[in-house]
Amino acid sequence: xxxxxxxxxxxxxxxxxxxxxxxxxxxxxxxxxxxxxxxxxxxxxxxxxxxxxxxxxxxxxxxxxxxxxxxxxxxxxxxxxxxxxxxxxxxxxxxxxxxxxxxxxxxxxxxxxxxxxxxxxxxxxxxxxxxxxxxxxxxxxxxxxxxxxxxxxxxxxxxxxxxxxxxxxxxxxxxxxxxxxxxxxxxxxxxxxxxxxxxxxxxxxxxxxxxxxxxxxxxxxxx
Amino acid sequence: xxxxxxxxxxxxxxxxxxxxxxxxxxxxxxxxxxxxxxxxxxxxxxxxxxxxxxxxxxxxxxxxxxxxxxxxxxxxxxxxxxxxxxxxxxxxxxxxxxxxxxxxxxxxxxxxxxxxxxxxxxxxxxxxxxxxxxxxxxxxxxxxxxxxxxxxxxxxxxxxxxxxxxxxxxxxxxxxxxxxxxxxxxxxxxxxxxxxxxxxxxxxxxxxxxxxxxxxxxxxxxxxxxxxxxxxxxxxxxxxxxxxxxxxxxxxxxxxxxxxxxxxxxxxxxxxxxxxxxxxxxxxxxxxxxxxxxxxxxxxxxxxxxxxxxxxxxxxxxxxxxxxxxxxxxxxxxxxxxx
Numbered sequence: 089x090x091x092x093x094x095x096x097x098x099x100x101x102x103x104x105x106x107x108x109x110x111x112x113x114x115x116x117x118x119x120x121x122x123x124x125x126x127x128x129x130x131x132x133x134x135x136x137x138x139x140x141x142x143x144x145x146x147x148x149x150x151x152x153x154x155x156x157x158x159x160x161x162x163x164x165x166x167x168x169x170x171x172x173x174x175x176x177x178x179x180x181x182x183x184x185x186x187x188x189x190x191x192x193x194x195x196x197x198x199x200x201x202x203x204x205x206x207x208x209x210x211x212x213x214x215x216x217x218x219x220x221x222x223x224x225x226x227x228x229x230x231x232x233x234x235x236x237x238x239x240x241x242x243x244x245x246x247x248x249x250x251x252x253x254x255x256x257x258x259x260x261x262x263x264x265x266x267x268x269x270x271x272x273x274x275x276x277x278x279x280x281x282x283x284x285x286x287x288x289x290x291x292x293x294x295x296x297x298x299x300x301x302x303x304x305x306x307x308x309x310x311x
Numbered sequence: 312x313x314x315x316x317x318x319x320x321x322x323x324x325x326x327x328x329x330x331x332x333x334x335x336x337x338x339x340x341x342x343x344x345x346x347x348x349x350x351x352x353x354x355x356x357x358x359x360x361x362x363x364x365x366x367x368x369x370x371x372x373x374x375x376x377x378x379x380x381x382x383x384x385x386x387x388x389x390x391x392x393x394x395x396x397x398x399x400x401x402x403x404x405x406x407x408x409x410x411x412x413x414x415x416x417x418x419x420x421x422x423x424x425x426x427x428x429x430x431x432x433x434x435x436x437x438x439x440x441x442x443x444x445x446x447x448x449x450x451x452x453x454x455x456x457x458x459x460x461x462x463x464x465x466x467x468x469x470x471x472x473x474x475x476x477x478x479x480x481x482x483x484x485x486x487x488x489x490x491x492x493x494x495x496x497x498x499x500x501x502x503x504x505x506x507x508x509x510x511x512x513x514x515x516x517x518x519x520x521x522x523x524x525x526x527x528x529x530x531x532x533x534x535x536x537x538x539x540x541x542x543x544x545x546x547x548x549x550x551x552x553x554x555x556x557x558x559x560x561x562x563x564x565x566x567x568x569x570x571x572x573x574x575x576x577x578x579x580x581x582x583x584x585x586x587x588x589x590x591x592x593x594x595x596x597x598x599x600x601x602x603x604x605x606x607x608x609x610x611x612x613x614x615x616x617x618x619x620x621x622x623x624x625x626x627x628x629x630x631x632x633x634x635x636x637x638x639x640x641x642x643x644x645x646x647x648x649x650x
Contacts, residue, residue, distance in 0.1 A: 133465035136452055140433050141498065186312070218468055220454050226431045263323040266330070276643040278429040283646045293319060300316020 089183050090191055097165060097195040104164035105199065108157045112207055119149045120214050132218045139223050143277055145230050147211055154204055154238030155268065161196050162245025170249050175305060189298060196242055204235040226277055233280040233287070237271040240291045244268075247294070250301030253311045260297060267294075326635060333634025341631055346624060351610035352383045353402050353594035358608055358622045359383045374622055386412055386592035403594060415550045415613070417591030426542060426582045427642030435498035436462070438522050439505035446500035453508070453520065453527075455491045460520075462527065474527065478520075481529040488513040495543045495555060502547045509543045509555045509567070517543065517557065517567070534573040538565065542582040552591070552613065558582055564598070566616045577618035578609045584641060595619070 123146060126134060138144035169175045179185050208228055215224045244264035251257050271287065274280070280287065347360035352373070359371035359379060371383040381388045385399060389412040392398040401407060435449040451471065454461045460482065462474040492515065496508035507521030517535040521528050539560030546553045557565040557573065564578040580587055580600045588599040596611040605625035609618050637645050 131466050132468055133448065133450060136433065136465040137435060137448070140431060140435055140452070220433060220452070220463055220468065222432050222454055222456075259320055259324055262327060263320065266327040267323075270637060270645070273637060274643070274645045276428065277431075279643055279645045281429055282644065286647075296312060296316045296319050299312035300320065303313035303316070 089181075093183075093188060093191045094195055097192055100168050101161060101164045101196075101199070104160055108160060108203065112153060112157070112203065115149055115153060116207065116210065119147055123214075123218070127218055135218050136220075136223065139219070139226070139277075145227055145275075145277055146215070147227060147231070148275075150207070150211075150231065151234055151272070153207075154200070154234045155241040155271075157203060158200060158238040158240070158242030159245050161200060162242045162249070165192060165196055166246045166249035175250070175302070179302070179306065185302065186299060189302060193243070193246060193295065193298060196246075197239060200235075200238055200242060204238060208235075229281060230277045230279075232284060233271055236284065236287055236291055237268060240264075240267055240271065240294065243291065243294050243298070247297035247301055250298055250305065252301065252305045252309045255311060256304070256309070263294075267291075329635040330637070333632040334636075337631045337634075341629060344626060344629065346606060346626075349597070349599070349606075349608060349622075349624075350384055350387060350590055351595045351597045351608070351620060352379075353592070354385060354399075355379060355383050356620075358597075358610070358620065386416075386594065387590075389413070405593075407593065412593055415552070415591070415593040417546070417548050417550070417552070417589060417596065419544065419546060419556070419587070419589040421544060421582065421587040423583055423585065423641040424643055427644070429643070432456070432494075434494050434496060434508060435465075436522050436527070437498050437500075437505045437507070438525070439507060440523050446502065446505055448500060449498050451522070453494075455494065457490045459489055460491060474525075478527045478529070481527070482518070485518065485529055485531050486516075487518060487529070488516070493540070493543055495545045497545055497547060503549045504547055506545055506547050506554060509545050511540050511543065515539050515541070515560075519554070530571075532567060532571050532573065534571065535565070535567065538573070543567075556589075574616045576609070576611050576616045577621075578611070579607075 123135065135146060139146065169178060178188065181188065208231060211231075212224055212228060215227060244260070244267070248257055248260055248264065251260055267290070347362055349358050349360045351357070352359045352371070355373055355377075357373040357375065359373045362370050362372050369381070371379045373379070373383075381392055382397065385392055385402065389398055389409055393409050398409065399407070432455040434453040434455070436451045436453050437446060437449045441447050450465060451474070452463050452465050454463055459475075459479055462471045462478060463469065464471055489512070491510050491512055493511040494508050495510075505521070507519060510518045510520055512518065515538070517532045517540055519530040519532070521530070535557055538557060540557050541560055542558040543555055545555045551569055553566050554569050555567045557567055558580055559565060562579050562581045564576045564580045566574045566576060568574060576598070578598050578600070585600045585602045590597045591613060594613055596613055596616065598609045598611060600607050603626070605623060608622040608624070610620040611617065612619055633650055636648050636650065639648060
């Protein structure tokens with residue numbers, strides 16, 4: 089059954105995933121082409137100087153990409169479920185409901201994690217040709233909160249879609265907006281280092297909103 | 312699970328309210344407050360605060376309420392006074408010239424945000440004796456690691472093994488304990504000369520690392536060995552009066568002078584919490600430290616940094632609505648704080 093659920097999620101998301109992958113590739117290509125031109129024309133020392141003296145991160149263009157990917161992937165998975173109340177059918181399948189939802193969401197989180205890992209690894213390899221490992225790891229540590237925002241955006245998108253009434257969507261939107269705003273509050277490198285474990289715990293905990301929405305859906309809550 | 316979801320949602324909303332509402336209320340109700348620019352005067356021998364008198368030019372008021380004109384700050388307004396022919400020939404029995412006054416002007420400003428941040432352990436290394444006389448953009452960088460300080464060529468991103476080995480030998484010969492804790496430097500060519508970096512080792516001893524003709528030279532300051540330096544900054548001013556400022560474990564400010572002596576100043580300064588402003592001239596350095604409660608001024612004699620006067624100014628007690636905040640004017644980190 090797990091395989092069937094995963095296959096269903098794959099069918100729902102493959103084109104969106106391809107789109108996300110293409111956008112990541114295009115923006116990544118642009119970013120590193122830009123950096124390579126800077127190195128070619130003005131020298132590699134400029135990248136070091138920008139990072140050390142101006143607190144630049146060099147890959148700022150990636151900042152909102154993970155969150156956007158999370159939103160689009162969440163929509164691709166959750167919208168088909170709520171259209172024409174198809175969720176009712178899904179919940180009637182001979183499989184534990186909570187487990188099914190967990191598998192669906194875990195699929196998305198895992199896909200996003202793989203995408204983010206791929207982006208981070210490729211960035212590290214490309215940046216390492218110009219920068220010392222300390223500067224590369226500084227960039228990667230700064231990117232961690234962007235990836236966390238991707239997971240948070242994904243889970244809150246699911247939660248919003250599964251919530252059956254608009255009245256309750258308002259507080260969910262409020263919490264989601266405030267949390268995402270918090271994750272993008274500072275542009276300083278490594279500003280979130282000490283706070284990241286707590287933010288990760290909160291992000292994972294926000295998954296309970298999905299079950300909250302499903303429970304309300306089963307109760308027949310509506311506007 | 313529904314109950315947990317409800318608790319999570321309403322708990323999160325309560326946190327958002329605790330964050331947003333006090334911020335908005337404070338933004339609407341708090342009034343700005345500024346204090347007058349204050350310097351110690353070498354003619355009045357008191358602190359004088361700049362004040363805009365009604366319908367007249369700027370004036371200065373000392374701590375006893377006496378009012379003066381520009382002549383109260385002949386060092387700060389030397390050019391203006393000279394243009395009016397009002398610059399005195401001598402002050403405190405010492406002959407002065409406009410050139411000498413300009414050469415001895417010093418301004419240093421440090422904010423807690425400059426101190427409280429996560430920095431990369433990479434430090435751009437300038438050549439202090441450039442071939443073409445003018446300082447050039449740095450080509451190499453020091454990378455501080457647990458087991459040593461490494462020299463990299465930034466252009467090629469390669470470790471300069473020979474240069475690193477020479478630096479290690481120099482550091483080892485002076486008993487440098489790795490890893491380095493603090494680095495203070497100003498790798499910019501917008502300065503008169505380069506003094507490299509002041510560095511503390513794992514035992515908080517102070518060293519100077521400076522590139523001279525392609526070799527990183529190392530120097531120690533034995534007088535600073537037992538201070539437990541917790542903060543330092545380098546000064547590269549035209550008058551060469553100081554090499555840097557040191558703050559010891561008890562938050563006392565010391566002046567490190569080029570001959571290696573460490574001079575106490577009587578100033579207490581907590582870099583993590585207070586702003587520091589130093590305005591120095593030929594006769595006196597005015598040192599101001601400030602936090603959210605008020606300002607503390609010291610006047611130091613420029614010749615030996617001996618404190619000759621001090622003055623405090625408290626801010627009016629404005630009450631802000633306490634709430635949850637994630638950023639602070641004191642640091643660059645995002646983390647929760649309730650105040």
